[in-house]
Amino acid sequence: MEEHPFSEPPNPYAAPDADVRGAGAAWATPLVVQALSQTRPWVLFLSILGFLVSGLMIVGGVFGGGAAAMGQMGPMGTMEAVIFVLYVLFGVLYMVPSFFLLRYGQLISQFARDPTSQRLAEALKAQRSFWRFAGIMTAIVFALYCLAIPLWMGFVGFAIAMQP
Numbered sequence: 001m002e003e004h005p006f007s008e009p010p011n012p013y014a015a016p017d018a019d020v021r022g023a024g025a026a027w028a029t030p031l032v033v034q035a036l037s038q039t040r041p042w043v044l045f046l047s048i049l050g051f052l053v054s055g056l057m058i059v060g061g062v063f064g065g066g067a068a069a070m071g072q073m074g075p076m077g078t079m080e081a082v083i084f085v086l087y088v089l090f091g092v093l094y095m096v097p098s099f100f101l102l103r104y105g106q107l108i109s110q111f112a113r114d115p116t117s118q119r120l121a122e123a124l125k126a127q128r129s130f131w132r133f134a135g136i137m138t139a140i141v142f143a144l145y146c147l148a149i150p151l152w153m154g155f156v157g158f159a160i161a162m163q164p
Contacts (some may be wrong), residue, residue, distance in 0.1 A: 028115040036123065037112045050098030054091045061087030084135040097137075100130035 004134030107123035 057091030
């Protein structure tokens with residue numbers, strides 16, 4: 001390592017510097033590589049399952065919405081068409097965590113082939129993206145439940161009170 005001519009001379013009493021971000025040298029223990037490698041099949045399984053369910057929701061929403069829009073589903077066709085559009089939107093939304101899981105599985109494979117700190121960090125970032133998305137979606141759904149349950153209870157109570 002070449003030093004700058006105007007820099008201070010090294011302190012002989014200082015603790016040695018550790019290149020923790022460094023050159024990405026192989027440092028992961030075989031146990032870490034094995035643990036992540038054994039996780040990979042389950043990650044990919046859940047990713048593929050998520051893509052299948054999302055695809056089925058999208059296809060069902062498109063065909064069901066088309067049938068509802070053509071009036072083949074009865075007198076409530078407009079409401080059913082809206083529900084099928086929501087199926088398509090939720091199908092697209094459910095693809096997002098599947099992409100995150102697929103990317104995580106791919107990065108685990110790269111880490112298993114080349115166990116460097118940089119590869120591990122990339123895999124863990126992909127995992128973090130999945131869990132952040134899952135946490136945000138859970139919070140949103142929980143908030144919607146907290147709003148919907150009292151509204152539904154009020155609606156049912158109002159309907160009961162209005163009966164003779």
